[in-house]
Amino acid sequence: MKLRSSEWFENENAELTFQHRSAMRAMGHDPESFVGKPIIGIFNAWNDFNSCNYPHKELVEHVKRGVLLAGGYPIEMHTISTPADFMKPSDLMYRNLLSMDVEESIRSQPIDGVVLLCECDKTVPGQLMGAASVDLPALQLAAGHRSSGSFRGKTVNYGTDLWKYSDDYKAGLLSDEEWQELEKSISCSLGGCPVMGTASTMKSMSEMLGMMLPGSSSIPATHASRKMAAEATGRRVVEMVRENLTPSRLMTEEAFRNAIKLLAAIGGSTNAALHLTAIAGRLGIRIPIESYEEWTEGIPLIVNLQPSGLHSMDDFYKAGGLRKVVRNLLPLLDSDCLSCTGETIGVVYGRAMPGFPDADEIISTLDAPFKDKSGLAILKGNLAPSGAVIKKSAVSPELFKHRGQAVIFDGYEEMLDRIDSDDLDVTAESVLVLRNCGPVAMGMPEWGSIPIPEKLLKQGVRDMVRISDARMSGTSYGAVILHVAPEAVIGGPLAIVQDGDWIELDLERSSLRLDLSDAEIASRLANWSRPEPMHKRGYPRLFAEHALQAPEGCDLDILRPNNKEEAKFVPPIVGRG
Template sequence: MSLRSDRWFKHPSKETRFQHLSAMRANGHVPESFIGKPIIGIFNSWSDLNSCNAPHKELVEFVKRGVLLAGGYPLEMHTITAPADFMKPSDLPYRNLMAMDVEESIRALPIDGAVMLCECDKTTPAQLMGAASSNIPSLQLAAGHRASGTFRGKKVNYGTDLWRLMDDYNAGLLSEEEWTELEKCISCTQGGCPVMGTSSSMKCLSEMLGMMLPGTSTIPAAHASRKWAAEETGKRIVEMVKEGLTPSRLMTEAAFDNAIKLLAAIGGSTNAVIHLTAIAGRLGIRIPLKRYEELSAGIPLLVNLQPSGEHSMDDFFEAGGLRAVIGRLLPQLDSTSLTALGTTLEEVYRGAASYRDDIISTLGEPFKTEVGIAVLSGNLAPSGAILKRAASSFIHGKHRGQAIVFDSYEDMHERIDSEELEVDETSVLVLRNCGPIGAGMPEWGALPIPKKLLKLGVRDMVRISDARMSGTSYGTNILHVSPEAQLGGPLAAIRSGDWIEVDLVRGTLHVELTDTEIRERMKAWSPVRLHRRGYMRLYADQVLQADEGCDLVHLRPDSEDEVPFIEPTIGRG
């Protein structure tokens, strides 16, 4: 068996070979233990600031055991992590930095296969991007979702219930005492959000893409099966090295089509649109924004989970989890696509059991029919914008309203709850200069409902931005407007009082201004934010727009035929 690591440890130069073997021995790795065996790099992403990924501190030991049992040799290493709760103003730019960390570590080190420990929103896509670019056998292991909390006798989920209760608090329906009590009880265990937010969505999509073992994406963090999944992942990656089963063989164009259909069926996060586009782009596969709408057409919502439904990830797991969903969705999929086992979707998921039809429905009797991603374009979004149909309660056809424009997140927070704000339920709230270049594209797109409307019982209205929203959020939020305002997109030209029309039937997003009026207004435009130093300056100089996945332009091959990964020259360090 020819191994990539042989280039380091069986190098023809005695000097080079000596250096590498001596360096391994210094850490207790004697040559007799690892030479000739698949060396598995285990990329650990836990930190004391990332509660989502914290279980990997323990799970990594079970991965190592699996690798050893299968005849491989495990080496643990750490990458940066991207805790969504803490990284400000946005964790999205650090997705790309983490992807580079994974890719460059694989490129530079004697690794034959990789296990990547993920969970939090950006760690999963970051690792998939790095794996796609390096293209050595790779698998992901998720930490699992946290348990739901309990607030005054009722189950509450970190994410969706938090946004709902925040509206109640702002409307004066929750006291300060109750708000403090909620903070203490809504998130009491480690793991990802217990709803179908970005974390859960990306784990499900990873399994569909063949990058996570079947049946492991939706196991709770506290369940004993997590340890089983870790050990099995360790065993399987050794087999994948021997089989030469690489990400490019798994993450094919057909696999991405399947993932887009699954995204609609589970009511997944809008962030997944950016992430799938970026992952595919690393493989030279282009996913036009319109493709998400085309492939979602006719795919109903099969999963009754927050934020599009009622239940939690624990309920989903007990009802059969992702296995059951893929089993029921098979007639709509390319069932010949490969799983991480090297077998087809048909072989793995056909006949998967589902135990609760109120949580996992059938194609014939779905939970909802009008779901998936709506793609909008027009003079306000020439390169497109998106709306999550399943999360919108306000508009299902056409809406026309006057804009209330906020030039920044700070401007929005300063004015949104003012009694002087001239707003009603038909108004269109617009937030700009929050796109990839402007602010790193934070999850600011789910603008809060103005307090004066909350008091009247309004819980949804049309909101438009060049930002993202949390996968746990809900509402009529039109997101990812491209090109962004900071780049001089038309969003920069509109003013409060302009009339905006949204037409979901025609797929248009239009401001009632002529092209000439927009050009005239833009003569006075100038960028609002400038990044002067550090990684954010590099990011702003290189980042693609939302419709292209917000990756860095120099990390994408021009086509599938271009080999993205270049092996290092091995010599003295």
């Protein structure tokens, strides 16, 4: 086969070939070592702020070894990273920038295949979006989840337990000394969150889409098998170049349907609705927002992990990990979809597995699930004409159907200033509403899990209905309605809700209504004025001007093809650099 890199290093134009080979020699790359071999770009997304991705500083060497053993030539490259703990106001907008970094770095340079080193929430989808846009053979390798911590004799997990203990601290059930002790003990190793948050969810989605080696998504960061998976990933991507096994052959419409079904079965993050839609969109595949509910009808929760359950990712791995989940779910999946091994998922995940003691407590079967209700409910009504999402498995059952009066916060800073005030007019039946936090307004930060007011926490309240046009961490839980579209800042109905208005949630009917007449809503919108844009320059302004709404995945309109034909890879023009 003719390698793409040969356009640089074996070109008929002798001057170009001389230029490119000479540039490689300057860095110690002898043409005899790489010409005629698949050149594998290894895209590393670690930095000193990103504890989730930091293991890739070492793992990359194992990937390189695998590439060399398979007869390829590894070239390590670096992209921006998206450390969710630090990026303000939102790492979501930088997901798209990361995807552009990946896409253009691949498109413009002599690369035949790609390994994408990921972990922290937005690196997984951002890399997949970029890889989908150029459609060269590609595989992801995750850094793995961090270990659980220990606090006062109890296992604690960064993410879900943080939110629970934070409520206890605000309620006066945890002292300042205990709070500081928790800080020191909850996150004591490198890797992603050890629960089924967005990082674990998106790794699972990547494996289901055929973009990660089977069984590799749930290996802990500290386990030796993670290094072996790194080497195997390097070997396999070289073979994929020779087979021309590209993302468009793996990430098909049927594969996305499988991934959405898996999302329900694992109780995955609401953020996946944005990311899967955005990844599919790069391939010219449209996923209507309603599909997240329609395709998962009747699929139960079969994974007992935080935030929807009790256990950690360490427990999940010991119980058989994602391989066992997919095996149990196979009767409901399209088993003819391809894995990155080149085999169908029916063959790969249908193979017999060893028994795991007490594993059914963590990974159950379809016949005896952990919870009957799972997946995302897509809520529609006059408050969210284009839709909103809520994770059914994380909602307190008594709030599946609820009617309450709105308590409005016009922005995040206002919410923080007022939420714990003794003067806040709020009860357990109130509906907390946060607006002006959507993609155009603020880049859609994880502000949607509005804190329970302190005075209600002291009364024992631990869940209440909350609504916003923002996102929330995949490690969060509760009756939290997110991604309301259209968002408030562009004139969605959320913009005109007033304190005291009645709001009705009916999860069984997938309904979210503002108890006002159409005429009253229209009148209020007619008198509403759009606020001045927050961002005046640079990438945040570009994002605000081109970001699609949540049901379209919040990708940039300039990055999304109109159809599958437009999605096909266009090679660069090779000429003088």
